[in-house]
Amino acid sequence: MAEAEGVIQFNCCLAPPSAELPDDLVQPLLAWRSVLRRLELIGQAGERYGGLGYGNVSSRLPGAAGGFVITASQTSGIADAGIEQLVWVRRWDLGRFRVEAEGALPPSSETLTHAMLYAGDPQVNWVLHGHCPDIWRGAEAMGLAAIGADVGYGSPQMAEAVATLLRTHRTRPLVFVTLGHEDGVFACGGSAEATGGALAAALARALACPKP
Ligand SMILES: [Zn+2]
Numbered sequence: 001m002a003e004a005e006g007v008i009q010f011n012c013c014l015a016p017p018s019a020e021l022p023d024d025l026v027q028p029l030l031a032w033r034s035v036l037r038r039l040e041l042i043g044q045a046g047e048r049y050g051g052l053g054y055g056n057v058s059s060r061l062p063g064a065a066g067g068f069v070i071t072a073s074q075t076s077g078i079a080d081a082g083i084e085q086l087v088w089v090r091r092w093d094l095g096r097f098r099v100e101a102e103g104a105l106p107p108s109s110e111t112l113t114h115a116m117l118y119a120g121d122p123q124v125n126w127v128l129h130g131h132c133p134d135i136w137r138g139a140e141a142m143g144l145a146a147i148g149a150d151v152g153y154g155s156p157q158m159a160e161a162v163a164t165l166l167r168t169h170r171t172r173p174l175v176f177v178t179l180g181h182e183d184g185v186f187a188c189g190g191s192a193e194a195t196g197g198a199l200a201a202a203l204a205r206a207l208a209c210p211k212p
Helices: 023-038 111-120 133-142 156-168 192-208
Strands: 011-015 056-060 068-071 086-093 098-102 126-131 145-147 174-178 184-189
Touching: 023 056, 023 068, 023 086, 023 126, 023 192, 056 111, 068 111, 086 111, 098 111, 111 126, 111 156, 111 184, 126 192, 133 174, 133 184, 133 192, 145 156, 156 174, 174 192, 184 192
Parallel strands: 011 098, 145 174
Antiparallel strands: 056 068, 056 126, 068 086, 086 098, 126 184, 174 184
C-alpha cells in the first residue's frame, strides 16, 4: 500500500528558534536540496502525489548541540529556500512517535524516518530523501536495498525495519528504496558529497537500465 505523501504521523512540540544554526551546515543542506530539486527528486507538481510537496533533506548537528536539521513540512515547492524553511529537531522518541523541534515551521512529515537513520548508525550524518520513479522501479534490477511494501510507513515496524536494514547493509553511503512509499528513495552517509553522489549515481544507473 502506498502511503500518502505529506501526512504527519507523529506529535511535534515546536518552539521558536533558541540558537542560530551554523552556516557551514545550513548552506550545504540548502545546496543539496537545490540539487535534488533540479533532479526532480524533490519538488511539487500538480500531476504528482496529488499536488503535495515531496522529498526532504537533513543533516546531523555535530558536537554538543545534538539532533539534526531538516527541511520543513510542505516546502518542497519553494525554489529558493532559506534558513526559515529549516527546522532543528532537538530530540525525538521513536517509541512514542514524538519530536521536539525549533523553527518557524513544523518539520517534514518524514522526520521520524530521518531520526530512525540517525539513531541506527552514528556514522550517518546526512539523509537525503527524494521521490524517483526511475530508481524505485529499477531498484530490484539494480540490487538496491529496500524496506518492504508490507512495512507501514512511519510505524513501529518501520523503525525496526530501518534498524535491520542498517545492520544488514554496512556500506555507507547507503541508497535504499521504500516499497511501501511510492517512488521513495533514501540515501544516508557520512558526508554530503558522498551521500548526494551516491544518490545521483543510483539515478544514472537506473536511467542506464534497460526498460522492461
Ligand atoms: Zn517521501
